[in-house]
Amino acid sequence: MHSAQPAAGLEPATFRRxxxxxWPIVISRSSQTVIGLSDxxxxxxxxxxxxxxxxxxxxxxxxxxxxPMGMVFVVASFSSQxxxxxxxxxxxxxxxYGLWLALLAEVFCLLGAYLAPMALxxxxxxxxxxxxxxxxxxxxxxxxxAVVGMEALxxxxxxxxxxxxxxxxxxVAMVLNVLLNWILIWGHFGAPAMGVNGAALASTLxxxxxxxxxxxxYWRGLGTSGxxxxxAVQPVAGADLPRQRLSLSEFGNMVKIxxxxxxxxxxxxxxxxFFINVVVPVxxxxxxxxxxxxFQINGVSFMPAFGLASAGAILVGQEIxxxxxxxVPKTVRLTFLAALAWQGIAGLIYLALPNLLMRPFASGDDxxxxxxxxxxxRMLMISAAWQAFDAVCGTLTEALRAAGDxxxxxxxxxxxxxxxxxxxxxxxxxxxxxxxRAAMGWLVAYLAVLGGALYxxxxxxxxxxxxxxxxx
Numbered sequence: 001m002h003s004a005q006p007a008a009g010l011e012p013a014t015f016r017r018x019x020x021x022x023w024p025i026v027i028s029r030s031s032q033t034v035i036g037l038s039d040x041x042x043x044x045x046x047x048x049x050x051x052x053x054x055x056x057x058x059x060x061x062x063x064x065x066x067x068p069m070g071m072v073f074v075v076a077s078f079s080s081q082x083x084x085x086x087x088x089x090x091x092x093x094x095x096x097y098g099l100w101l102a103l104l105a106e107v108f109c110l111l112g113a114y115l116a117p118m119a120l121x122x123x124x125x126x127x128x129x130x131x132x133x134x135x136x137x138x139x140x141x142x143x144x145x146a147v148v149g150m151e152a153l154x155x156x157x158x159x160x161x162x163x164x165x166x167x168x169x170x171x172v173a174m175v176l177n178v179l180l181n182w183i184l185i186w187g188h189f190g191a192p193a194m195g196v197n198g199a200a201l202a203s204t205l206x207x208x209x210x211x212x213x214x215x216x217x218y219w220r221g222l223g224t225s226g227x228x229x230x231x232a233v234q235p236v237a238g239a240d241l242p243r244q245r246l247s248l249s250e251f252g253n254m255v256k257i258x259x260x261x262x263x264x265x266x267x268x269x270x271x272x273x274f275f276i277n278v279v280v281p282v283x284x285x286x287x288x289x290x291x292x293x294x295f296q297i298n299g300v301s302f303m304p305a306f307g308l309a310s311a312g313a314i315l316v317g318q319e320i321x322x323x324x325x326x327x328v329p330k331t332v333r334l335t336f337l338a339a340l341a342w343q344g345i346a347g348l349i350y351l352a353l354p355n356l357l358m359r360p361f362a363s364g365d366d367x368x369x370x371x372x373x374x375x376x377x378r379m380l381m382i383s384a385a386w387q388a389f390d391a392v393c394g395t396l397t398e399a400l401r402a403a404g405d406x407x408x409x410x411x412x413x414x415x416x417x418x419x420x421x422x423x424x425x426x427x428x429x430x431x432x433x434x435x436x437r438a439a440m441g442w443l444v445a446y447l448a449v450l451g452g453a454l455y456x457x458x459x460x461x462x463x464x465x466x467x468x469x470x471x472x
Contacts, residue, residue, distance in 0.1 A: 079159020084321020098152025
């Protein structure tokens with residue numbers, strides 16, 4: 001038996017409740033996309049090598065961030081379920097456990113910064129791109145702990161129903177990053193013109209500053225009142241951190257649930273980085289730069305859809321915590337329809353205006369730009385085909401994560417990524433010398449197969465039997 005009672009008055013999931021939670025998350029995720037776009041657009045005039053180094057370097061940094069980030073995503077699972085039970089102190093404890101993981105992530109990323117130049121020597125980039133990317137990673141990886149800490153606290157507050165405070169922190173990071181990019185990449189206001197390194201340093205300074213502000217709010221118990229929490233189960237009073245009884249067994253339980261989630265994201269993203277670092281360079285630097293631009297544009301559709309999926313997962317977690325599991329399928333259906341509508345519109349725009357969308361990433365060289373437009377526009381149009389599958393994958397992954405069903409998603413993503421996608425795209429492009437259309441086709445196939453597997457898992461109802469919260 002739990003001493004805390006399930007929160008009373010849990011409203012059924014509706015589009016209104018979903019969007020009330022989702023729009024701040026959408027802005028948060030979109031602001032993260034703007035950070036990547038800012039790096040790419042401001043580095044593009046420096047040439048294709050700088051564009052490839054900044055964008056691929058950012059994704060390589062994310063490869064190291066994604067394991068601990070994926071682990072702290074489950075902070076939202078615990079926070080939302082404890083909120084559904086009416087146990088605000090339990091939710092807060094898991095925010096602190098997320099910060100413990102952020103500290104470990106900082107150590108991990110500092111080691112990665114030291115080893116990155118040696119690792120890049122084994123990849124098929126040109127010497128110029130490798131040199132630029134090494135510098136980028138040296139600066140960007142300094143902020144690993146702040147990146148993970150932001151996600152941990154966003155999960156804590158999101159689980160309570162307050163998605164607005166993390167939104168403010170992310171918008172602050174975005175504004176600072178764009179401003180610092182302009183100053184440090186090009187050397188304004190007396191700063192040295194650091195080029196690609198400036199883009200990385202700008203991201204590190206902006207993220208660390210925003211994390212510091214969010215950490216202060218958490219430490220002081222700010223942002224936990226009903227005035228902040230719109231559509232939450234109930235107002236949640238701020239807790240006094242020094243009086244919290246932290247437990248290594250609870251932390252171990254979170255790691256047990258979170259590690260499959262982190263490995264899930266890590267191995268899937270590692271498969272994509274294999275695609276970027278090993279497969280696409282065979283097609284040339286222009287193809288690398290074009291693909292990075294396409295991924296940045298696709299972030300405009302993915303991040304808001306992921307925000308909707310995250311909001312749906314908050315509702316799912318609260319429903320499970322309140323022992324209302326029968327409501328979950330409807331919540332997941334509402335979330336999917338919202339994500340599908342957004343990504344479907346984005347896909348239609350990609351088909352209609354590919355050249356216009358690629359224009360900000362083109363260099364000033366007319367000959368180079370013509371080839372870049374041709375390859376990039378074709379890649380972007382093919383990416384329209386995966387939008388619906390991406391909506392399925394994002395919605396169901398987040399819903400299963402909220403329920404604690406992280407082990408299955410790990411194994412299915414690992415299998416589809418490394419037993420289907422990686423060997424298929426390598427054999428097709430590297431061994432059989434097919435072009436960028438074949439490479440992009442494999443991305444569509446990957447998401448289609450994964451989406452089908454996740455749908456079957458959710459329909460099985462196995463998530464109904466999982467309990468992740470402990471008696472209090």
